[in-house]
Amino acid sequence: xxxxxxxxxxxxxxxxxxxxxxxxxxxxxxxxxxxxxxxxxxxxxxxxxxxxxxxxxxxxxxxxxxxxxxxxxxxxxxxxxxxxxxxxxxxxxx
Amino acid sequence: xxxxxxxxxxxxxxxxxxxxxxxxxxxxxxxxxxxxxxxxxxxxxxxxxxxxxxxxxxxxxxxxxxxxxxxxxxxxxxxxxxxxxxxxxxxxxxxxxxxxxxxxxxxxxxxxxxxxxxxxxxxxxxxxxxxxxxxxxxxxxxxxxxxxxxxxxxxxxxxxxxxxxxxxxxxxxxxxxxxxxxxxxxxxxxxxxxxxxxxxxxxxxxxxxxxxxxxxxxxxxxxxxxxxxxxxxxxxxxxxxxxxxxxxxxxxxxxxxxxxxxxxxxxxxxxxxxxxxxxxxxxxxxxxxxxxxxxxxxxxxxxxxxxxxxxxxxxxxxxxxxxxxxxxxxxxxxxxxxxxxxxxxxxxxxxxxxxxxxxxxxxxxxxxxxxxxxxxxxxxxxxxxxxxxxxxxxxxxxxxxxxxxxxxxxxxxxxxxxxxxxxxxxxxxxxxxxxxxxxxxxxxxxxxxxxxxxxxxxxxxxxxxxxxxxxxxxxxxxxxxxxxxxxxxxxxxxxxxxxxxxxxxxxxxxxxxxxxxxxxxxxxxxxxxxxxxxxxxxxxxxxxxxxxxxxxxxxxxxxxxxxxxxxxxxxxxxxxxxxxxxxxxxxxxxxxxxxxxxxxxxxxxxxxxxxxxxxxxxxxxxxx
Ligand SMILES: Nc1nc2c(ncn2[C@@H]2O[C@H](COP(=O)(O)OP(=O)(O)OP(=O)(O)O)[C@@H](O)[C@H]2O)c(=O)[nH]1
Ligand SMILES: [Mg+2]
Numbered sequence: 001x002x003x004x005x006x007x008x009x010x011x012x013x014x015x016x017x018x019x020x021x022x023x024x025x026x027x028x029x030x031x032x033x034x035x036x037x038x039x040x041x042x043x044x045x046x047x048x049x050x051x052x053x054x055x056x057x058x059x060x061x062x063x064x065x066x067x068x069x070x071x072x073x074x075x076x077x078x079x080x081x082x083x084x085x086x087x088x089x090x091x092x093x094x
Numbered sequence: 095x096x097x098x099x100x101x102x103x104x105x106x107x108x109x110x111x112x113x114x115x116x117x118x119x120x121x122x123x124x125x126x127x128x129x130x131x132x133x134x135x136x137x138x139x140x141x142x143x144x145x146x147x148x149x150x151x152x153x154x155x156x157x158x159x160x161x162x163x164x165x166x167x168x169x170x171x172x173x174x175x176x177x178x179x180x181x182x183x184x185x186x187x188x189x190x191x192x193x194x195x196x197x198x199x200x201x202x203x204x205x206x207x208x209x210x211x212x213x214x215x216x217x218x219x220x221x222x223x224x225x226x227x228x229x230x231x232x233x234x235x236x237x238x239x240x241x242x243x244x245x246x247x248x249x250x251x252x253x254x255x256x257x258x259x260x261x262x263x264x265x266x267x268x269x270x271x272x273x274x275x276x277x278x279x280x281x282x283x284x285x286x287x288x289x290x291x292x293x294x295x296x297x298x299x300x301x302x303x304x305x306x307x308x309x310x311x312x313x314x315x316x317x318x319x320x321x322x323x324x325x326x327x328x329x330x331x332x333x334x335x336x337x338x339x340x341x342x343x344x345x346x347x348x349x350x351x352x353x354x355x356x357x358x359x360x361x362x363x364x365x366x367x368x369x370x371x372x373x374x375x376x377x378x379x380x381x382x383x384x385x386x387x388x389x390x391x392x393x394x395x396x397x398x399x400x401x402x403x404x405x406x407x408x409x410x411x412x413x414x415x416x417x418x419x420x421x422x423x424x425x426x427x428x429x430x431x432x433x434x435x436x437x438x439x440x441x442x443x444x445x446x447x448x449x450x451x452x453x454x455x456x457x458x459x460x461x462x463x464x465x466x467x468x469x470x471x472x473x474x475x476x477x478x479x480x481x482x483x484x485x486x487x488x489x490x491x492x493x494x495x496x497x498x499x500x501x502x503x504x505x506x507x508x509x510x511x512x513x514x515x516x517x518x519x520x521x522x523x524x525x526x527x528x529x530x531x532x533x534x535x536x537x538x539x540x541x542x543x544x545x546x547x548x549x550x551x552x553x554x555x556x557x558x559x560x561x562x563x564x565x566x567x568x569x570x571x572x573x574x575x576x577x578x579x580x581x582x583x584x585x586x587x588x589x590x591x592x593x594x595x596x597x598x599x600x601x602x603x604x605x606x607x608x609x610x611x612x613x614x615x616x617x618x619x620x621x622x623x624x625x626x627x628x629x630x631x632x633x634x635x636x637x638x639x640x641x642x643x644x645x646x647x648x649x650x651x652x653x654x655x656x657x658x659x660x661x662x663x664x665x666x667x668x669x670x671x672x673x674x675x676x677x678x679x680x681x682x683x684x685x686x687x688x689x690x691x692x693x694x695x696x697x698x699x700x701x702x703x704x705x706x707x708x709x710x711x712x713x714x715x716x717x718x
Contacts, residue, residue: 030286036528037528037530037531038454038527038528038529038530038531039530039531042285042286044531045286046165046284046285046286046289047167047531047533048533049286049289049290049293050162050163050202050205050289051162051202051533051535052201052202052293054290054293054294054297055290056294056297057297062315062318062322063318063319063322063323063324063327063416064324065324065416065417065419065420066324066325066327066328066417066420067420068420069324070419070420071416071419071420071429071532073318073322073416073536075315077201077297078198078199078201078306078310079199079201079202079535080314080315080318080535080536080537080538081533081534081535081536082412082415082416082419082429082532082533082534082535082536083531083532083533083534084419084423084429084531084532084533086531087531087532087533
């Protein structure tokens with residue numbers, strides 16, 4: 001189930017959680033159903049939106065952490081946000 | 095229509111996303127000196143101040159914690175929601191909401207304004223940080239925004255109090271006309287869809303009124319390419335902490351020498367002027383040796399605060415949290431926990447309060463419970479005293495002072511033990527739970543302002559001196575009395591103190607503490623040391639001064655304690671719950687006495703075990 005959801009999303013971009021430093025693109029979709037978290041999926045989604053991650057926003061990965069290249073710092077329409085790759089899997093951009 | 099001339103003060107609440115300058119505006123409006131800093135989550139409580147407009151109207155201005163929405167995800171955001179919605183018992187909703195926006199980052203600010211409009215309260219929008227926007231060439235059409243939103247819009251530079259006349263004039267006009275009657279509250283918790291729609295609407299507004307410069311400002315990104323570099327960034331962070339703790343130890347020495355010479359001089363002077371006897375002993379042994387031995391540490395504490403204030407104002411705190419995230423997560427801590435823990439270097443109390451920004455209760459509790467393990471500034475006197483007395487002032491590897499290195503090691507021990515305790519808690523109680531999310535704004539760097547740093551330092555100095563003059567002074571009086579009475583019999587063979595209450599108390603507790611190498615003088619110093627850690631230093635100063643000997647407590651210790659005892663005492667102070675106010679704050683913030691007792695218990699147990707091990711091992715190695 002989960003996998004099919006994921007597969008369907010991959011079509012309209014790649015998850016930001018898998019992108020490397022320097023990646024730049026436009027957000028195509030925010031879906032958090034497949035993101036394991038202490039928070040429910042809709043809450044992860046709302047928080048991402050509140051930090052400015054909405055469909056159409058431009059994103060650019062500026063920095064990565066040392067261990068597992070995690071967390072990442074993302075420029076989103078003029079603001080910089082730090083987040084973990086796990087939550088960034090909910091952001092699809094191309 | 096509300097008529098608010100002279101009768102009642104109009105209640106004005108400042109609302110906005112984190113770090114947009116609400117507190118700076120609050121300070122500018124009311125003349126207060128609330129804490130301002132360049133990271134999200136500085137303010138976690140509501141603060142009320144009063145202001146008077148040029149036309150003479152009184153305003154009650156309410157500063158609130160920053161929030162992205164009224165959904166209230168964490169305790170600090172609940173404060174904001176409750177005030178805005180008038181849900182606090184006995185407090186009506188504010189007459190006017192002053193929405194504050196960072197003019198360089200209008201997207202989230204305008205989305206919040208759209209959400210605030212749903213509450214039906216009258217709103218005025220302040221576009222703050224207009225100085226930075228202008229500098230960067232960002233143009234904002236405030237008149238158009240006013241028309242689009244249907245609410246008054248004013249621009250301001252809160253930190254320089256620029257734009258306050260315009261803001262006051264606008265407020266006066268609004269209040270003179272009478273604020274519009276609040277409309278019905280249509281606010282509902284927004285769903286993801288609602289938030290999306292609101293953000294799109296805000297983005298359309300931004301597109302219509304904000305003119306971006308052809309070449310965006312890249313200063314922050316360029317600095318970050320070093321400070322957030324995976325390897326260089328971590329090296330910078332470690333170097334920074336290292337310099338900070340070395341500086342605390344070495345830079346302060348000349349000033350401390352000066353202060354301590356001053357107290358010695360005062361002691362000599364009193365001995366000249368006041369005839370020997372009880373009064374002289376009270377002044378010299380009680381006050382000068384006691385309180386003086388604590389005040390000596392003011393320069394060190396101010397240097398530490400200088401570093402912390404600079405980092406906060408520069409915008410480095412969020413970066414440190416970014417760099418430390420993996421390590422914190424590995425220890426089962428929330429990514430945002432790093433900022434409360436870093437604040438705890440100053441004092442655990444604001445650190446524990448700062449944990450309010452953590453939404454998940456379990457993560458918040460863990461952070462609060464380990465925060466007291468971070469080396470707070472009240473431990474500095476204890477550490478410095480013992481290090482100064484027992485660690486030779488040598489230079490190692492050419493550049494580092496050995497004493498500074500030991501100080502750094504003690505700080506590191508605090509950090510490591512905080513992480514270890516939280517990792518142990520995670521392992522024992524919630525091994526399976528996924529690590530909590532970490533999402534946080536990285537603010538643009540700002541040049542620290544000399545004036546606000548100076549005010550910050552002055553505030554700390556005042557707090558410290560006030561403590562020395564109240565808590566520590568009164569404890570000293572108690573200790574002096576206990577150490578002086580009852581007085582020695584006429585045919586006494588030992589120093590008078592051996593017959594005093596203090597000796598009785600100390601000798602009563604001593605058997606418990608003997609296995610960790612403490613003598614009775616130390617045992618008696620630990621009791622008032624519960625009030626505040628520095629008091630132990632003052633108490634030792636007084637007890638040994640009455641016992642007779644040099645005025646400089648460090649010299650006495652060096653001759654009376656073994657190295658094993660000194661090390662054990664240092665280790666005790668890494669862990670022991672020697673601070674009543676911290677425990678009280680844990681009780682309040684965690685919502686229950688059981689958390690306070692839990693903290694007290696685990697810290698005491700850790701302290702005893704660690705001191706025991708230290709003392710016994712040191713003795714085996716021949717340092718007894
Ligand atoms: N240049 C400039 N800096 C400002 C202005 N207003 C605030 N600042 C700085 O912006 C940062 C944030 O200010 P605060 O007043 O602490 O922000 P806040 O909205 O109260 O933040 P929280 O309490 O965390 O929600 C601080 O570093 C201030 O010095 C301004 O008008 N111009
Ligand atoms: Mg504030």
